[in-house]
Amino acid sequence: MSSSESSEQKQYFSTELLSWYRRHKRDLPWRRSRNPYHIWVSEIMLQQTRVDTVIPYFNRFMDKFPTVAALAEAPEDEVLKAWEGLGYYSRARNLQSAVREVQERYGGVVPDTKEEVASLKGVGPYTTGAILSIAYNKPEPAVDGNVMRVLSRYFLIEDDIMKGSTRVSMEKLAQELIPEGAAGDFNQGLMELGALVCTPKSPSCLTCPVMAHCAGRAAGMEESLPVKTKAKPPRPERRYAVVIEGAAEHAGRVLIRQRPAEGLLARLWELPHAAVPTAPAAAEARGEGGDPAAAHAALAAHLAGDGLGLGPVGWLMQAEHTFSHIRWEMDVYTGRLEEASALLLPVPLPPHYRWVNREEMEQYAFPNVFLRILNAYFGR
Numbered sequence: 300m301s302s303s304e305s306s307e308q309k310q311y312f313s314t315e316l317l318s319w320y321r322r323h324k325r326d327l328p329w330r331r332s333r334n335p336y337h338i339w340v341s342e343i344m345l346q347q348t349r350v351d352t353v354i355p356y357f358n359r360f361m362d363k364f365p366t367v368a369a370l371a372e373a374p375e376d377e378v379l380k381a382w383e384g385l386g387y388y389s390r391a392r393n394l395q396s397a398v399r400e401v402q403e404r405y406g407g408v409v410p411d412t413k414e415e416v417a418s419l420k421g422v423g424p425y426t427t428g429a430i431l432s433i434a435y436n437k438p439e440p441a442v443d444g445n446v447m448r449v450l451s452r453y454f455l456i457e458d459d460i461m462k463g464s465t466r467v468s469m470e471k472l473a474q475e476l477i478p479e480g481a482a483g484d485f486n487q488g489l490m491e492l493g494a495l496v497c498t499p500k501s502p503s504c505l506t507c508p509v510m511a512h513c514a515g516r517a518a519g520m521e522e523s524l525p526v527k528t529k530a531k532p533p534r535p536e537r538r539y540a541v542v543i544e545g546a547a548e549h550a551g552r553v554l555i556r557q558r559p560a561e562g563l564l565a566r567l568w569e570l571p572h573a574a575v576p577t578a579p580a581a582a583e584a585r586g587e588g589g590d591p592a593a594a595h596a597a598l599a600a601h602l603a604g605d606g607l608g609l610g611p612v613g614w615l616m617q618a619e620h621t622f623s624h625i626r627w628e629m630d631v632y633t634g635r636l637e638e639a640s641a642l643l644l645p646v647p648l649p650p651h652y653r654w655v656n657r658e659e660m661e662q663y664a665f666p667n668v669f670l671r672i673l674n675a676y677f678g679r
């Protein structure tokens with residue numbers, strides 16, 4: 300690529316993309332204002348999540364927490380509940396703790412300098428660029444995987460986009476491309492082109508506003524770019540879970556518990572579950588009907604740690620949940636607690652356990668996999 304071609308190609312890209320975006324942009328709720336708080340929340344929600352999924356969550360979240368102050372003051376459990384189903388819950392926790400910092404340190408006004416925005420919890424280089432450019436129209440690049448895909452194709456860049464050095468050079472390129480005074484619209488145009496036209500599979504080059512100068516397309520490489528080394532697939536982890544059914548005054552309820560304050564899915568609610576002890580051999584036996592004796596042994600040993608005894612269990616269903624690095628493959632059973640003694644006294648519950656029925660479930664935030672199991676259980 301000679302330097303004159305390069306600058307003409309860049310100029311063309313910037314001009315055409317900006318005018319295309321202004322004509323074709325989708326009407327999305329967070330685009331109706333330049334409120335930095337709205338932009339921030341939307342960008343956090345949109346990480347790893349599709350626009351269509353985010354829209355109702357964003358609207359509900361803004362009804363509930365319309366301002367920085369409202370989110371800063373809200374109990375964390377309410378925020379997690381509003382996030383329920385979006386996954387990656389650390390995003391919600393980091394967002395709230397950063398919003399609290401904005402409330403305390405900046406009087407509730409989202410700051411407008413790169414240093415201050417980038418120092419907020421959970422706000423990486425992409426989100427920093429998005430907030431500064433969209434809300435404040437500052438010429439900062441906002442480069443994520445979608446943007447790197449578009450730039451790799453248009454400029455025929457064959458560097459591995461999983462490498463940090465590629466991201467740095469893409470950020471430099473993206474910054475050079477920003478037309479004067481139009482950072483917000485240009486960055487959104489890049490994201491929009493990646494979402495609607497220059498899609499991961501089968502890009503719609505024939506309707507693309509920058510096709511005339513797209514080097515990747517000219518070389519017939521639009522489908523093979525970007526170069527991306529494969530991330531490691533999530534490691535399967537087999538687990539037994541149990542829906543413990545209540546009796547007597549807890550009839551119609553099931554037992555849930557809260558996860559610890561730190562670590563995976565922190566503070567969310569779940570059904571008791573335990574790892575399958577010898578996964579490789581047991582994996583072969585996985586199937587409808589499960590292995591109630593093995594499941595009982597593992598779950599009973601696990602619950603004994605909380606002072607609870609478990610009666611016999613029966614098969615309910617299978618369920619799966621994929622995190623970025625682990626995939627839980629669950630065999631789910633139903634069962635009851637054993638009474639504490641021959642006097643049939645009710646078992647005292649540890650403080651992080653609750654009995655809930657279908658309505659009471661609504662007050663607690665669950666990871667998707669447990670919501671699916673509980674909905675299937677109560678919907679039987």
Ligand code: SF4
Binds near residue numbers: 502504509515521
């Ligand atoms: S022409 Fe095709 S490959 Fe090039 S930017 Fe447009 S959609 Fe992407």
